[in-house]
């Protein structure tokens with residue numbers, strides 16, 4: 001499938017489709033990539049590391065939930081039980097058939113688990129992206145292959161809102177690419193890039209902070225502790 005920004009990707013479900021709608025047959029999915037090994041975050045899976053009393057995974061799920069109709073967590077089989085306990089809602093899980101194949105493989109697994117037309121994608125370590133900004137990205141992605149923000153002078157791969165079928169095709173293209181990562185995926189998807197000026201009008205740049213180490217998490221805790229005083 002070849003898609004460009006000019007392609008109209010709108011899908012108008014028939015009344016038959018609507019009658020047959022199930023929990024997974026929704027307009028907007030939220031996909032959380034959480035199948036990494038957290039090697040820079042020793043002794044604990046960073047998705048379970050607490051921030052203000054809640055595991056990072058729950059912070060991300062709580063932020064995403066208001067903007068989506070269904071939540072899907074992508075991870076390894078051995079993470080599922082702990083992750084199910086960590087989040088408040090009752091998310092679906094998309095389990096990697098083969099572990100440790102990287103975020104792009106995780107994304108393919110997550111995309112194949114939803115019937116939604118559009119999906120927001122977040123990593124498990126980016127807890128401050130507000131639902132309002134995800135809603136904004138859904139609006140920008142409408143009838144396009146997707147939308148990503150420009151932050152710090154760079155187009156980001158995540159967070160992203162993507163057209164699910166276009167994204168699945170872009171995963172295949174990226175898979176055959178030399179680096180085979182999320183950057184190759186975004187390049188193949190060719191989404192709308194929301195300018196930095198527009199991004200900063202909607203949200204603080206801190207919203208896109210991701211947490212890779214204990215030191216980074218401690219620094220964030222320190223800032224929020226000071227803000228409370």
Ligand SMILES: Nc1nc2c(ncn2[C@@H]2O[C@H](COP(=O)(O)OP(=O)(O)OP(=O)(O)O)[C@@H](O)[C@H]2O)c(=O)[nH]1
Pocket residue numbers: 033034035036037038039040041074075076096099100101102103105106107122123124125212
């Ligand atoms: N499904 C899946 N997700 C992954 C994989 N590797 C990384 N991710 C996810 O992709 C996102 C970005 O990855 P990183 O920030 O590098 O996380 P990580 O690989 O767990 O961390 P390090 O091991 O310290 O590099 C995180 O949400 C990870 O959970 C993988 O092999 N499979």
